[in-house]
Amino acid sequence: MLKKLSLQHITNFEQAELNFVPGINIIIGENSTGKSHLLKMAYSIAVSWNQFGQTGWRPELIQKLHGVFGIEQLIQLRRQETVMNAEQQSVLLEVFVNHKKQETQTIQFHLDKRDKIQIAGEVPHAAILNKPLFFPAKEVLSIYPNFTALYEKYEMSFDETYYDLCKAIANPLLKQPNYQLIETIETIIGGKIILRGSHFYLQTEANEINIFMVSEGWRKLGMLAYLIANDSLKEGTTLFWDEPETNLNPRLMKQLAQVLIELTQHGIQIIIATHHLFLMKYFDFLLADTELPATFFSLKKTQNGTEIEQGKNLSDLNTITSLEEELALYDKEQQALYANL
Amino acid sequence: MPTVLLEKTKTGILQFEFSDKWQVYKYDEQSKDNFYEKKLKNKSLKAVDFIAMSDKAVLFIEVKYITANDDACRMRLNKALDNEIIEKVSQEINDSKILSHLEKSRVAVTSKRPYLAEEVVNKYKDTLLGLLAADYKKDTKLAPYYKSVFVEKKPVILILFLERTEQLNQEQYFKPLASDLKLAIKQKTDFLCQDIDVINTLTAIQPLGIKVSNISRAHPT
Numbered sequence: 164m165l166k167k168l169s170l171q172h173i174t175n176f177e178q179a180e181l182n183f184v185p186g187i188n189i190i191i192g193e194n195s196t197g198k199s200h201l202l203k204m205a206y207s208i209a210v211s212w213n214q215f216g217q218t219g220w221r222p223e224l225i226q227k228l229h230g231v232f233g234i235e236q237l238i239q240l241r242r243q244e245t246v247m248n249a250e251q252q253s254v255l256l257e258v259f260v261n262h263k264k265q266e267t268q269t270i271q272f273h274l275d276k277r278d279k280i281q282i283a284g285e286v287p288h289a290a291i292l293n294k295p296l297f298f299p300a301k302e303v304l305s306i307y308p309n310f311t312a313l314y315e316k317y318e319m320s321f322d323e324t325y326y327d328l329c330k331a332i333a334n335p336l337l338k339q340p341n342y343q344l345i346e347t348i349e350t351i352i353g354g355k356i357i358l359r360g361s362h363f364y365l366q367t368e369a370n371e372i373n374i375f376m377v378s379e380g381w382r383k384l385g386m387l388a389y390l391i392a393n394d395s396l397k398e399g400t401t402l403f404w405d406e407p408e409t410n411l412n413p414r415l416m417k418q419l420a421q422v423l424i425e426l427t428q429h430g431i432q433i434i435i436a437t438h439h440l441f442l443m444k445y446f447d448f449l450l451a452d453t454e455l456p457a458t459f460f461s462l463k464k465t466q467n468g469t470e471i472e473q474g475k476n477l478s479d480l481n482t483i484t485s486l487e488e489e490l491a492l493y494d495k496e497q498q499a500l501y502a503n504l
Numbered sequence: 505m506p507t508v509l510l511e512k513t514k515t516g517i518l519q520f521e522f523s524d525k526w527q528v529y530k531y532d533e534q535s536k537d538n539f540y541e542k543k544l545k546n547k548s549l550k551a552v553d554f555i556a557m558s559d560k561a562v563l564f565i566e567v568k569y570i571t572a573n574d575d576a577c578r579m580r581l582n583k584a585l586d587n588e589i590i591e592k593v594s595q596e597i598n599d600s601k602i603l604s605h606l607e608k609s610r611v612a613v614t615s616k617r618p619y620l621a622e623e624v625v626n627k628y629k630d631t632l633l634g635l636l637a638a639d640y641k642k643d644t645k646l647a648p649y650y651k652s653v654f655v656e657k658k659p660v661i662l663i664l665f666l667e668r669t670e671q672l673n674q675e676q677y678f679k680p681l682a683s684d685l686k687l688a689i690k691q692k693t694d695f696l697c698q699d700i701d702v703i704n705t706l707t708a709i710q711p712l713g714i715k716v717s718n719i720s721r722a723h724p725t
Contacts, residue, residue: 493675497709
């Protein structure tokens with residue numbers, strides 16, 4: 164699980180610090196504020212964590228950053244508006260580790276020259292409990308067959324999060340998965356996701372439906388259930404999800420929000436980035452009456468890059484762009500309505 | 505000279521000040537001379553609170569003053585608010601052996617709380633019917649309003665004036681709800697009126713020419 168991410172002069176951010184909670188972390192902001200960058204940076208480092216200190220870990224971390232961000236050199240991660248010495252473009256990630264004496268460990272590095280990193284301080288040595296998962300905006304059940312083999316051989320227009328997710332899906336199923344969690348999702352989608360040969364199907368009471376005939380919203384939820392069943396998503400995992408609302412009707416968004424909250428009750432840390440006002444408000448509503456750890460981050464574009472504010476509730480945030488646009492629309496509608504009166 | 509009318513609800517008193525451009529009628533006034541009160545109320549027809557007309561438009565205004573939260577409110581502000589309870593009860597009935605299959609097919613579980621958007625729509629439709637009745641019965645007070653709508657065919661705007669608590673009246677809470685209610689009302693009435701608006705004391709804009717004050721809030725008893 165992650166505790167803190169700090170960035171200095173990286174992509175949109177002059178200075179950014181996110182203090183995560185073990186439960187639900189919701190990042191909001193308009194397009195191009197850098198929501199996805201935050202998720203990808205945290206994920207790239209966390210997923211590489213257990214290799215730190217081993218031979219070749221540095222180039223592997225660099226390769227992971229290349230693959231996840233779709234870049235050729237780390238210099239592309241520098242904040243473009245700033246021309247600084249290498250030491251000032253830095254990333255820090257603090258995570259909870261499996262260690263008798265230390266609750267957390269930290270890695271901090273600076274970007275060096277065009278494509279190198281320089282570590283500040285010690286390289287962490289304790290392992291994280293479980294590998295994180297990253298869900299991109301599009302589901303992968305429909306692209307899964309042969310995807311990993313193709314990705315390893317050819318240049319493809321997908322970032323590495325798709326590859327990583329397909330590899331996670333390839334894990335075998337548990338004999339005794341967490342049925343409580345899975346059943347909730349299977350009730351929503353009306354069946355069970357199964358793999359026959361190299362293709363997925365939705366197995367309902369009546370028949371088996373080819374995954375391509377299943378709505379994308381249900382495929383996303385089905386993917387969640389499958390990853391619980393194959394032990395990829397379990398207690399101690401951090402799940403990153405970029406725009407989970409994509410292809411989801413608000414009715415399904417409500418069910419998704421409830422499922423994600425249930426996941427946190429099973430010790431899974433959730434970090435999502437969303438545009439959708441309905442989803443933000445629904446989370447806020449569900450979390451209001453609970454003691455579950457939750458936090459909202461709002462990203463706002465300023466002249467000094469993207470700034471971040473953090474609050475326990477949605478109403479603690481000063482900037483909610485989606486809400487501002489909705490209020491502005493109401494005002495415009497009123498002005499148009501009464502213009503000729 | 506502005507027209508000032510008070511709307512007394514169970515929750516509080518609102519003062520409506522209509523500018524000179526509006527000629528206003530308190531459609532559901534409890535008075536023995538009022539057409540609705542005399543002729544229609546006992547026929548179970550509903551009524552909006554005000555009808556206002558100018559040389560450019562006609563307003564049908566329904567006033568609601570709701571301070572309770574969603575759960576405690578006597579009507580639903582969102583359509584699906586009681587769905588969970590309904591599903592729960594329906595499931596219990598299906599699972600129980602109290603009713604036969606035939607009996608189950610004859611009953612339905614619904615919310616006792618009316619949905620605000622539907623209530624406004626029904627009041628509007630009944631008020632239009634009321635104007636037709638007033639013309640049929642040659643009621644002189646409602647005649648100009650009937651003429652504006654049905655003869656001159658002026659644009660009609662249906663307005664829900666929805667007053668809430670001081671906090672819930674603030675735009676960040678009110679406007680998203682108002683937008684949803686506008687759409688819900690419009691879905692049911694777009695064949696019957698030009699446009700819909702949902703406003704409160706803070707959001708009624710100047711071109712409308714109606715100023716509303718919350719008297720009960722200004723002078724609490």
